[in-house]
Amino acid sequence: MSAILKNIAIIGASGSVGKPTLEELLKIGKHSITVISRKSSQAVFPAGVRIEKGEYDDDAFMKSALAGQDVLIIMLGFPGLPQQDLIVQQASKAGVMYVLPCEYGMDSQNDKACEISSMIQDKRDVQIRIKELGMKFIAVVTNFWTDYMIAHNAGGFNLTAKRATVHPGTYRWHTTTQAQVGRGIAAMLSLPAATIEKDFANGWLYLTSFHVTHEEMFQAILTATNSTESKWQVERKPAKQLLEEGQVKLKAGDRSGVWDVLHGATFAEGYGGEYSREPHNVMLGLPEEDLVDVVRQAAKEVR
Numbered sequence: 001m002s003a004i005l006k007n008i009a010i011i012g013a014s015g016s017v018g019k020p021t022l023e024e025l026l027k028i029g030k031h032s033i034t035v036i037s038r039k040s041s042q043a044v045f046p047a048g049v050r051i052e053k054g055e056y057d058d059d060a061f062m063k064s065a066l067a068g069q070d071v072l073i074i075m076l077g078f079p080g081l082p083q084q085d086l087i088v089q090q091a092s093k094a095g096v097m098y099v100l101p102c103e104y105g106m107d108s109q110n111d112k113a114c115e116i117s118s119m120i121q122d123k124r125d126v127q128i129r130i131k132e133l134g135m136k137f138i139a140v141v142t143n144f145w146t147d148y149m150i151a152h153n154a155g156g157f158n159l160t161a162k163r164a165t166v167h168p169g170t171y172r173w174h175t176t177t178q179a180q181v182g183r184g185i186a187a188m189l190s191l192p193a194a195t196i197e198k199d200f201a202n203g204w205l206y207l208t209s210f211h212v213t214h215e216e217m218f219q220a221i222l223t224a225t226n227s228t229e230s231k232w233q234v235e236r237k238p239a240k241q242l243l244e245e246g247q248v249k250l251k252a253g254d255r256s257g258v259w260d261v262l263h264g265a266t267f268a269e270g271y272g273g274e275y276s277r278e279p280h281n282v283m284l285g286l287p288e289e290d291l292v293d294v295v296r297q298a299a300k301e302v303r
């Protein structure tokens with residue numbers, strides 16, 4: 001049997017997507033896992049992992065925490081993103097082979113998405129950096145996390161205020177639950193090392209839970225919350241229009257345009273909401289999920 005990439009380090013392992021990823025890796029039970037967590041962090045981790053507490057700019061600490069790691073998974077919260085380049089440099093110095101950089105969103109292979117969003121272009125820059133430093137990247141594409149979107153009143157749906165901006169049309173886009181992101185990453189990293197090298201080195205892992213229209217997502221929200229459209233304030237607007245409104249805001253210096261651009265692009269044709277290839281779900285044996293159930297659970301977490 002071909003060997004696996006046994007030694008995995010995770011940064012951000014207590015976060016929204018780090019937690020399910022760590023849980024799934026532990027469930028599979030094939031890897032030696034090291035969690036790297038900041039000294040100031042209050043995060044707690046399950047038994048069965050080696051915990052390294054320290055700072056990303058402490059060379060000696062990072063060298064020792066990353067020594068012998070085959071894979072580094074970086075799942076930094078947004079405020080930590082400026083630290084990613086430093087972390088990547090530390091990984092290279094320690095001899096890490098594969099890095100999963102902070103992606104876990106829109107498809108960084110999509111040229112149009114990179115043109116309209118510097119956040120997505122930045123992901124490409126990180127991939128180039130990883131290669132320049134002699135390592136290989138594996139970019140994980142998930143689009144919006146379904147449950148996170150609902151719980152954060154995002155994606156055009158505000159469950160708290162019962163307000164929705166629905167993007168009409170038949171365009172289907174992918175969305176992935178946080179649990180499925182964790183399952184997908186853990187399953188991919190449990191493949192034989194030779195398969196990972198062949199199929200994913202300097203490549204993309206595409207994950208999905210649902211392939212839906214924006215209207216279908218709204219109907220699922222109404223069903224999951226036992227509501228009807230008449231109880232909501234609903235505006236219908238083409239996704240492309242939202243994208244363009246976001247671009248106008250950005251030109252005028254209004255940073256809230258960043259999210260309108262990202263949302264509009266996810267739900268408008270051509271920017272990667274619909275993946276450019278079949279997702280890897282079947283290859284990885286990922287389960288089917290129920291959209292209404294997922295929305296019902298996430299609706300309990302709305303903040």
Ligand SMILES: NC(=O)c1ccc[n+]([C@@H]2O[C@H](COP(=O)([O-])OP(=O)(O)OC[C@H]3O[C@@H](n4cnc5c(N)ncnc54)[C@H](OP(=O)(O)O)[C@@H]3O)[C@@H](O)[C@H]2O)c1
Nearest residue numbers: 012015016017037038041076077079080102105143144145
């Ligand atoms: N597709 C989507 O819908 C979506 C949504 C949100 C995020 N994302 C992507 O997923 C990545 C991970 O997001 P997440 O929501 O899982 O992250 P998160 O829960 O906000 O944070 C994850 C971890 O990052 C570490 N961290 C390091 N520096 C930090 C800092 N300055 N401030 C806060 N945390 C810091 C912390 O670990 P320790 O405390 O252990 O040090 C924290 O637990 C993001 O970078 C983004 O690329 C995608």
